Amino acid sequence: MSLNEPVGRVVKIFITGKDPRSLRTVELDNWTGIAITGQPEFFKKALEDEVLSRSCVYLLIRSRADDDLPEIYCGESDDFSQRYTNSKFPIEFDTFLIFTSKDDNLTRAHVKWLERELWSILKGNSGKALVANTNKPTGSNLPRGDVATMQTYLSNMIYVLEALGYDLFSVQERTSASPSSARPLEEAITDGHDLSLNLYSTLPRRPEDRAFLQYVNGAYTLMSGSKINARITDSLPTNVRKLRQQLIDDGELVGRGEFLELMRDIPFSKPSPASALVKGRSSTGYMDWVRETDNKPLGTILGIAASGTLSDDPAQ
Template identity: 55%
Template structure:
């Protein structure tokens, strides 16, 4: 009889108190790293832990409301306790995640390398997160073998963050962690559905294009963006727009601005807000190209019929 092989990974989450929201430690099977995480109110309790006197990389996270993006500060330290025992925080934050190791083999050079890599990954996801760091981390140059080891450490960090609900790195429909040595049948890639919205009111030519892939969205390069904004534009979408302009990713074209690279979003509303230069309900403003259905109707239909289902057509008289 053929036996089915079970795949997966084990995450150990230890809550350090009776309150389920208290400080937590997180470990992943077959990994020498670990994380300490919690809400802002448990920060002082975290500083009392011996693990945080070691070299570490950390994220300070400020959540957002409405269409605004979460803000993340990425830092590193050879002694997190000394760094924050009496120092001001670089940003106001709601929660924190500190990654260190169990055997004290993580060095300052390692965490500086990790800091730069995490910063660069976050900078590629402008539609999902805003980076609070004022300057680019310096990073460090590691020998080839240690670079490979830190690449594995980084993959496990991202795996833990995604498993805990921090979707800062996720690509729509893609896996972030290299497959294990257990053979697994390849998954079918999610089917993309394409939508459009107008950058100019009632314009049929000044269009932006959005692909819905699984639960994620990608605003495609070549999309046209409104050249002007209103006061209703969400603050973090406005900052994203400024960042794109600073990168020369918005170039003038036909009275609009043309986007020169793809941008991933977790919600359709900030994507349409970027396109229109104002607050926007993405569920109402994105129109499916194939049948001109609004995105909100498509999502409701999907919830009823299931992913990938085709709606039944009513029979004729």
């Protein structure tokens, strides 16, 4: 085996009951951190774990429909076992993930720093999730040595989250969490994969106005300059609607008369929220995004059986 050949990492998942959906603890090779995750019905049982009496950073995740964005709340606590014994949760959720350490080296200042950094990353990936926090976390000022240690901890958090199937981060953030990140980014992206697609979708009743989506090995990016429907319908998913308004408020979605223009690239985890944003209504992205060269639907290219049919009428 070549020294430059990636060997991967070991993620250990311990299931605490007979049901594979039960409370799980997740560990990563050569890392003192630990994650505890499960569905809401296992939350009280999670609080019984001794490690949660330490400082923790956590995510509460509420999934949505396929054409909407998940909602995420980021938080921290110096003793998570006491965090929600009497207080209400900030959002309804279907999954919780709590990150702490197997030793006592993770302090309150550390988790406050992690909370702010994680919040900032997720806010920057606004096409992948809606961050539910009302206010920006205050964070903390750490010595340079502690910052370096927490950056490593954060990279391991990202690695675990992605390994568990939570596509919340950009390609660069994802690959920087890998021990093979010393390779050029282009090599890391294309290692073993080479599927790249340029896709477009038209606005309702305006077939000459198009939005453009780039697909590279499972990563979707709605491209700057894409035209977005100026009108929305009641079927537009809740969190995509919030994203749309946020982009308008931030000056990243600008009115151009009959349409809006997107002013920056936005990464998405799935194609349907991207096409819902473009069309201003509920959308099946695997059918509504088509390849530029031959107008073949994305779902057909990927071999995905999507519900519904692609209309022959470009005005639809």
